[in-house]
Amino acid sequence: MSLPHAILTALLEKPSSGLELTRRFDKSIGYFWSATHQQIYRELGKLEAEGLIRALTAEQPARGQKKAYEVLPAGRAELVRWTSTAQDPKPMRDALLLRLRAAAVVGAGGLEVDLRRHLELHERQLAEYREIERRDFPPGRDAPDDRLRHLVLRAGIDLETFWTGWLGHALAEFTQIAESAQDTEGAQGTKGAQGMKGADDARIAESTESAENAVRGEVAGPPDGERAGPPEGAAPTEPPGPGGAEPDGPGSEGA
Amino acid sequence: MSLPHAILTALLEKPSSGLELTRRFDKSIGYFWSATHQQIYRELGKLEAEGLIRALTAEQPARGQKKAYEVLPAGRAELVRWTSTAQDPKPMRDALLLRLRAAAVVGAGGLEVDLRRHLELHERQLAEYREIERRDFPPGRDAPDDRLRHLVLRAGIDLETFWTGWLGHALAEFTQIAESAQDTEGAQGTKGAQGMKGADDARIAESTESAENAVRGEVAGPPDGERAGPPEGAAPTEPPGPGGAEPDGPGSEGA
DNA sequence: GGACACATGTAACTAGTTACATGATTTG
DNA sequence: CAAATCATGTAACTAGTTACATGTGTCC
Numbered sequence: 001m002s003l004p005h006a007i008l009t010a011l012l013e014k015p016s017s018g019l020e021l022t023r024r025f026d027k028s029i030g031y032f033w034s035a036t037h038q039q040i041y042r043e044l045g046k047l048e049a050e051g052l053i054r055a056l057t058a059e060q061p062a063r064g065q066k067k068a069y070e071v072l073p074a075g076r077a078e079l080v081r082w083t084s085t086a087q088d089p090k091p092m093r094d095a096l097l098l099r100l101r102a103a104a105v106v107g108a109g110g111l112e113v114d115l116r117r118h119l120e121l122h123e124r125q126l127a128e129y130r131e132i133e134r135r136d137f138p139p140g141r142d143a144p145d146d147r148l149r150h151l152v153l154r155a156g157i158d159l160e161t162f163w164t165g166w167l168g169h170a171l172a173e174f175t176q177i178a179e180s181a182q183d184t185e186g187a188q189g190t191k192g193a194q195g196m197k198g199a200d201d202a203r204i205a206e207s208t209e210s211a212e213n214a215v216r217g218e219v220a221g222p223p224d225g226e227r228a229g230p231p232e233g234a235a236p237t238e239p240p241g242p243g244g245a246e247p248d249g250p251g252s253e254g255a
Numbered sequence: 256m257s258l259p260h261a262i263l264t265a266l267l268e269k270p271s272s273g274l275e276l277t278r279r280f281d282k283s284i285g286y287f288w289s290a291t292h293q294q295i296y297r298e299l300g301k302l303e304a305e306g307l308i309r310a311l312t313a314e315q316p317a318r319g320q321k322k323a324y325e326v327l328p329a330g331r332a333e334l335v336r337w338t339s340t341a342q343d344p345k346p347m348r349d350a351l352l353l354r355l356r357a358a359a360v361v362g363a364g365g366l367e368v369d370l371r372r373h374l375e376l377h378e379r380q381l382a383e384y385r386e387i388e389r390r391d392f393p394p395g396r397d398a399p400d401d402r403l404r405h406l407v408l409r410a411g412i413d414l415e416t417f418w419t420g421w422l423g424h425a426l427a428e429f430t431q432i433a434e435s436a437q438d439t440e441g442a443q444g445t446k447g448a449q450g451m452k453g454a455d456d457a458r459i460a461e462s463t464e465s466a467e468n469a470v471r472g473e474v475a476g477p478p479d480g481e482r483a484g485p486p487e488g489a490a491p492t493e494p495p496g497p498g499g500a501e502p503d504g505p506g507s508e509g510a
Numbered sequence: 511g512g513a514c515a516c517a518t519g520t521a522a523c524t525a526g527t528t529a530c531a532t533g534a535t536t537t538g
Numbered sequence: 539c540a541a542a543t544c545a546t547g548t549a550a551c552t553a554g555t556t557a558c559a560t561g562t563g564t565c566c
Contacts (some may be wrong), residue, residue, distance in 0.1 A: 002350045003553080009357040019517055033353045034346035039554065041519060065562075066517065076361060083357045084365025087350055089373060091289035095257045095342055097407050098288045102264040102338045104403035106331060110339025118344060144432045148359035151425050152352050159347075162417045166410050173406055177399045258525080274545050294526065296547060320534070321545065 003043055004052075006033040008071055008079045011053060015070040018044055031156055044069060052078055100170070112174045119167040126160035129153060256337075258298050259307075261288040263326055263334045266308060270325040273299055286411055299324060307333055355425070367429045374422040381415035384408060 010021055010029050021044075022037040024030070035043075047053045052075030056068040071079075096118060103111050137150045265276055265284050276299075277292040279285070290298075302308045307330030311323040326334075351373060358366050392405045 001552085002348070002353055005357060006353055009353070009360055012360045017517075018519090022517095029353075029356065030346070032347055032349045032356075034348060036555070037517090038519080038556085041517095045519095079357055080361045080364070083354045083361060083363075084369075086369045086372065087354075089351065089376065090348075091285070092287055093257070093289060093345075094287045094410075096344065097410055098257055098261055098264070098284075099338045099342075100403055100407050101284065101287075102260060102334055104400040104407075105264055105267045106335045106338060108338075108399070108403065109335070114339075114341045117341065121344065144363070144436075145359040147428055147432060148355055148363065151428055152355050152359075154424070155349075155352055155421050158417050158421050162413050166413050169409070170406050173402055177402055180397075181399070256524085272545075273547090277545095291527070292545090293528085293547080296545095300547095 002033060003035055003039060004047055005079055005082045006035065007040065007043055007047065008052065008075050011069055011071045012076065012079070015056060015068055017066045017068045019066075020068075032152070047075065050074075108174065108177070112171065115167055115171055115174070119164060119171065122160050122163040122167065126157065126164055129157045129160060133157065257288060258290055258294060259302055260334055260337045261290065262295065262298055262302065263307065263330050266324055266326045267331065267334070270311060270323050272321045272323045274321075275323075287407070302330065306330075363429065363432070367426065370422055370426055370429065374419060374426065377415050377418040377422065381412065381419055384412045384415060388412065 006025075006029055007021065010016065010024055014024075016024065018037065018041045021040050022035075025033075025035045025040065044053070048055065048069065051072060053069045053071050056070055057066070096115075099111060099114075100108075103109075133150075133153055137146070137153065141150070261280075261284055262276065265271065265279055271279065273292065273296045276295050277290075280288075280290045280295065299308070303310065303324070306327060308324045308326050311325050312321070351370075354366060354369075358364075388405075388408055392401070392408065396405070
């Protein structure tokens with residue numbers, strides 16, 4: 001339940017229409033709380049109905065007409081209440097890390113390219129943040145609200161710094177893996193988590209292949225469309241090894 | 256569309272029942288892709304219907320009966336496809352940063368306590384990750400899949416390091432702000448949201464307050480500029496100061 | 511008067527959350 | 539055999555996404 005409060009904050013900073021808000025959610029506030037224009041219009045409606053904000057423009061509810069909102073005292077009170085209410089951090093969901101983990105199981109083919117792309121995106125974002133800091137927070141600006149806003153910007157900068165650093169490290173690792181795969185080419189399947197014995201050559205083939213850095217996207221079957229029934233005789237991937245001493249943690253599997 | 260792939264990955268690492276998966280999503284995979292048991296059961300049903308996984312247990316579809324699943328070749332293929340498909344990073348949503356930004360507008364009352372709580376949570380998580388690293392990734396483990404899993408763990412560690420560092424910094428900043436507020440106390444008794452004198456004055460009172468709390472003590476800074484909230488007598492309908500000199504970025508507002 | 515940017519909105523969908531229902535197995 | 543716990547599931551809801559509809563003002 002944060003979107004309404006994001007909007008209240010934005011409107012307190014500057015009364016705006018839906019589209020103006022949308023634009024501001026593309027930068028600024030949107031850097032840590034994104035929202036589409038549909039979400040915003042819907043929420044503006046609710047907030048108005050609840051009496052937390054009100055439309056400024058007298059009365060011209062025509063469709064293509066601009067309609068600005070401002071925050072009412074009740075809205076401000078609600079924002080104060082929300083801000084000082086304890087909230088648990090939401091459990092994180094990061095698809096890139098998930099993909100990396102999947103890659104540890106099925107092979108890393110093709111992932112490297114996207115890793116590089118992400119690195120570039122984060123580098124660009126970081127540069128943008130730094131530029132904003134240079135421009136908007138010169139030394140000396142230290143009124144409490146400036147400090148708080150600067151703190152938020154610092155979080156953005158530090159986060160992007162983390163990502164660029166980590167992605168750089170990851171790419172270096174990928175290169176090393178590819179190299180060592182070259183060294184031991186054809187010798188082994190390089191699979192660790194559980195003892196895999198024969199049973200599924202496709203998997204070994206894939207793992208080996210990806211270790212060799214072969215990039216390909218069309219190994220896969222139909223992504224959507226109708227999947228005809230389960231391949232009847234198809235042997236499932238191998239059963240877990242009896243000595244399944246699995247590691248634990250975000251990078252591995254708990255026992 | 257990552258949940259099914261998270262489940263496929265988990266099942267490849269080890270065939271499991273719904274509840275087992277749920278438990279593993281509380282740690283391990285759940286550290287970067289969380290899911291509730293309801294999500295998991297629903298998704299298992301879909302995946303089975305699509306022929307990507309299948310139930311291991313012959314046939315006992317009774318209600319309280321355990322039911323393990325394994326991944327079929329089609330499921331593995333789909334995971335490979337997904338892993339090597341480019342995906343844009345999802346725009347972030349962090350409620351804590353949003354609250355901080357709101358605090359810059361309505362006052363920071365009560366936020367500090369929760370900041371401290373979050374710091375503790377992140378410290379605990381960081382310690383857990385480090386322990387996992389010590390236990391599961393001793394030097395020498397460098398098969399490709401170990402390296403990839405370690406990489407994911409490193410991301411977790413670095414992320415938590417970022418948070419603890421940033422939260423520490425934020426709390427220090429809060430202390431400073433509080434101190435400088437002490438200095439100027441007596442000049443004005445209003446504090447936080449209670450400063451509301453009436454609907455129309457509430458906003459001004461608060462903005463003014465925070466501007467008057469400007470720090471000028473220990474940190475060698477020039478006297479703060481006269482950037483305050485809306486100037487005298489502004490009604491809530493009035494946009495902020497004429498200069499429109501609002502900063503921009505995640506920590507501030509674009510003009 | 512057509513193209514286009516501006517501005518607001520509807521509808522349908524997907525993903526995630528919360529609350530609760532129900533049967534099976536263990537254990538005191 | 540009652541209670542606790544294991545295990546699977548249903549239902550209703552909230553939040554976020556995607557696609558498209560419709561009107562207004564401007565500029566050429």
